[in-house]
Amino acid sequence: MVFFKKKLPGYLFYYLLVYLCTNLVFESIAHYLTFKKMSTYEVYNYEMIFEVAFFLLLYRKEFSNIKFKRLATIFFIFFILFAAVNIIFFQPYTIFNSNTYTVGCILLLLTVIIYLFNDIVKTEGINPLLFPMFWISLGILFCYLVNFPFLSNVNQLFIINIAMAESLSVINYTVNVILYLLIGIGIICKRQI
Numbered sequence: 001m002v003f004f005k006k007k008l009p010g011y012l013f014y015y016l017l018v019y020l021c022t023n024l025v026f027e028s029i030a031h032y033l034t035f036k037k038m039s040t041y042e043v044y045n046y047e048m049i050f051e052v053a054f055f056l057l058l059y060r061k062e063f064s065n066i067k068f069k070r071l072a073t074i075f076f077i078f079f080i081l082f083a084a085v086n087i088i089f090f091q092p093y094t095i096f097n098s099n100t101y102t103v104g105c106i107l108l109l110l111t112v113i114i115y116l117f118n119d120i121v122k123t124e125g126i127n128p129l130l131f132p133m134f135w136i137s138l139g140i141l142f143c144y145l146v147n148f149p150f151l152s153n154v155n156q157l158f159i160i161n162i163a164m165a166e167s168l169s170v171i172n173y174t175v176n177v178i179l180y181l182l183i184g185i186g187i188i189c190k191r192q193i
Contacts, residue, residue, distance in 0.1 A: 052104035139182030
C-alpha cells in the first residue's frame with residue numbers, strides 16, 4: 001500500500017500553540033495559588049471547560065464529514081450550557097466541577113473515537129503515524145481515559161481520604177505530560193508533511 005502525504009491547513013499548528021500557551025497560563029496561576037496556599041479549584045474548573053471546549057471545536061474543524069461536524073457543534077453547545085448550569089445551580093466554582101468534567105470527558109471521548117474511526121482508520125492511503133491528528137487524538141484518548149475514574153470522583157475521594165486523593169494526583173500530572181508529548185509529536189509530524 002502506498003501512503004500519500006495529506007496536506008494540512010496551517011491553522012493546526014497555531015491552534016495547538018494557543019492551547020498550550022493558554023494551559024501554561026492556567027497552570028502558572030494554579031501553581032502560584034498553591035504556593036500562596038490558596039484554592040485552585042476555580043482555575044482548574046475554567047481550565048477544564050476551556051480544554052474540553054477547545055478540543056471539541058478542533059475536532060469540529062478537523063472532521064471531513066459534515067454530519068460529524070454538526071455532532072461536534074452540538075456536543076460543544078451542550079457542554080458549554082451544561083457547564084454553566086452546573087456552576088450556577090449544582091457545583092459552584094469553589095469546588096471541583098466533577099459533573100462538568102464527567103460530561104465533558106464522555107463527549108470528548110466519543111468525539112475522538114468517532115474521529116479516529118471515520119477520519120483515520122477508514123481513510124485509505126493515510127499512514128496514521130505521519131498524521132498529526134492521530135497523535136493528538138491518542139494523547140487526548142489516553143489522558144481522558146486514565147483521568148476519567150479519578151477526576152470524575154475526586155470530590156468523593158477528598159471526603160473519604162485526602163491523602164489518597166492527593167497521591168492520585170500524580171496520575172493526573174503524568175497523563176497530562178503524555179498528552180503534551182503526543183501533541184508535540186503531532187506538531188513534529190505536521191512539520192514533516
